[in-house]
Amino acid sequence: MRTAFVEALVEVARTDPRVWLLTGDLGFSVLEPFAERFPERYVNVGVAEQNMVGIASGLAMAGKVVFTYSIANFATLRCLEQIRNDACYHDLPVKVVAVGAGLTYGSLGYTHHGLEDIPIMRALPRLAVIAPGDPVEAALAVRELVRWPGPAYLRLGKAGEPVVHRDGLAELPASKLILVREGRGPAILATGSMLPTAVDAANQLAGLGVDTAVYSVPWLKPFDAAAVATLARKHSLIHTLEEGQRSGGLGGLVAETPGGASAPRARLVRGGLDDLCLHEVVSQKAGREANGLGVEAIVEALRKGS
Amino acid sequence: MIPNSSVPASNPSAVARSIRKSLLRMVHHANASHVGGGLSIADVLAHLYGGVLRVDPSRPNDPERDRLILSKGHTAAALYATLAERGFFPSEWLDHYGEEHSPLTGHTNHLVPGVDASTGALGHGLSLGCGIALAMQRDRRPARAFVVLSDGELDEGSTWEAALFAGHHQLEGLIAIVDYNQIQSFGNVCEILDLEPLADKWRAFRWQVVEIDGHDHDQIAGALARLPAKAGSPTVILARTVKGKGVSFMEGELLWHYRSPDGAQLERALRELDDSP
Known part of the structure; x- marks a missing residue:
């Protein structure tokens, strides 16, 4: 799903110059395709998630559509108030992306278990919450999120999940099962x-x-x-x-x-x-x-x- | 680009006096807190909106405007008074500060014309300013981001995350102004969590530091006239101020972080301001 995500992001960024990507120093060997192609719209902000969401919100205030990228809890809980006040309350196109959902990183220990994010993110106003089921859905979700006018949360697993929608999907319309x-x-x-x-x-x-x-x-x-x-x-x-x-x-x-x-x-x-x-x-x-x-x-x- | 428009026929000292008087009336009427920190930043706000910020009240959302983020959102009343003074909205709105359904909330509200960001949770504003300044830097646009910080919110780790980022990325369009009135919620900053040596901290984060008396109009104007203070660096203006400035019985008094002046205190405060030079 990570790979599908970054490929889809590169694809939308080719035609939409508003699209930016920030990472909290995670995504080594994943995010390079975007970073190399669009260095002017990519920043590794360092290990500083609160600042990352604040920066994303500031960029969005200046007209950008900004994806933030980190591992489960770091992308969400560490900077929860920035997501709430800066992105959601101002209704900005900040798209929080978390990889390692659930027990993806089970062996790394409790800090890396992303278990409470859906209930917590769901509780925030205006924030769309998407958890794609396979790489096909993940790619479509990126396109939906760029279209979605406000803030959003994208919950991803890792790389190499099986493709369920083998015949592809045309779209991922909001709210639809x-x-x-x-x-x-x-x-x-x-x-x-x-x-x-x-x-x-x-x-x-x-x-x-x-x-x-x-x-x-x-x-x-x-x-x-x-x-x-x-x-x-x-x-x-x-x-x-x-x-x-x-x-x-x-x-x-x-x-x-x-x-x-x-x-x-x-x-x-x-x-x-x-x-x-x-x-x-x-x-x-x-x-x-x-x-x-x-x-x-x-x-x-x-x-x-x- | 927006012309560098100044408030005609008013000097910053008179504007600041007017801001202070409006602020005092507002907090009295609303029985609200935080008057002390509003009085300490009034002079700086008068200069910023008196010609430094490239803003146009008739186009408050112009994408090429300078932004001002009052990260110390608890002194929103001082910003509202300043914006009304500058013509962003009618002064009559100030009469309803803190009333039910008024957009003038106790902490800044971005739905009020001229307010660039809603703040109130400390430690958010400098990151927002980084984002705006980064967008302008990468797009090669001239708009700048000014962020007014309290000294208390320098306790927040997120402020220093942003400081580190701005120095590294050489965000010369980012200007932080610290309202260094030396009193935070429970008492003196130096006793609760000392910030000194504060200028050295910012320098170590690769900021250009300008230290001024935040009530000396020549020093404020001088600092704001030369921005960035150094090419390729973010600028921080450490404005040494007095909490409650301009009202003798509020100056340097922690209680006026919380207390609202009663009728007699309001009258006395307004009289003092009218009598001041």
Whole structure:
């Protein structure tokens, strides 16, 4: 996704001279294509995330569309007040990009686990929140973010995630869920890099006779609550999947969706990582599996529940 | 480019007096705080909007204007009084400072004509100024970014992140002005978290330092007339000021960081200002 991101950014920057990229001294061997091509619109600000977002906001006040780039918590939590006051309150086109979402950097320890960003970013006014499910969505998200007039947050994994949308996607319209696989039984709603896992689980479930739909949910804000309400009437069970805090995350969003007290409504299972403080080396795969986000656990939950 | 327009037929001393009087009336009316830091920066603001800043009140959003970020956003009332004085909006707006639904909030509000950034959380303004100055530098445009800082907000690490950045990138279009009135929220700066040697700190960050008496009109005008103070460097003007300046019973008094003058105190303060040279 990192690679798709930077390639898409280079592409939009070719035709849009407003586009800038700032990094907090991260992205070695990732950001060079942009830096070499547009040195006048690229700055490594050093390891100073608060300053990075302030500078991005100042640049945006002077007419630029500015992407900031760092690892999960550094891009978001370290400079939360700058995102809130400088970017969001002034409604500026500052696009915060975080790589290493969830347990991407699981083995690096707790400081590098990006778990609370979706609930926290979601709570900020005017800030669009996008977590693409594969490199195709990541590239489209960059184009959407340049079009999006205000501030935004883009949550990325790492490099080398599998492509889910093998036939490509035309666009990533704001708030819209993307149907990845039809199904008349339960439905999986996956955000970010849980999408390939969701597809794997649905394929296995098909072999067990459980016809499972899969939706990718790249847009967490704005969020298409009406579409989710429709799905809740159509499917017996909805399983949300996210590599991060589900309270306030995708799981929270779906739970908040008003369905009407009398409306028939799907049972909701929320997969995620709540209040997780890992104290040892944990790979992304093992961390997911230990917390109900492995393919097996998802298959089991859906097989039993439907 | 916007012409270097000055306020006609007013001298900075008279403008500053007018700003102070408006400010005192506003905080009295709104029962608001932070009058001391407003009085300490009034002279500098009078000069900035009295001809230094390339701004045009009829086009407050002109992309080629100089920007002023009042990073010490708690003294918004002094900025509002200055902007009204300069004609960015009618002076009558000041009468409603702090009232329900007034756009004149207790900390700066960028939706007020002439206010370039909303501030109030300390330590944000210098980074914004870096961004503006960087855009102008790379685009080879002449607009400058002025950032007015309090001494208290030099405690914020983010201020020094920005200082380090500006020096490295030689942002000569960035001018910081420190309202060094030596009193922060709980008391004297030198006792709470001493900033000295302050000029040396800025120099070590590769800024050109100009030290002035922030109430001496010749010194203020002199410092603001020669910018950047050194080609290829950001400039910081360390303006030694007196909190509460111009009102005898407020000068140097911590309490006037919080207190609002009552009717009698307001009358006395206005009289003192009218009687001052």
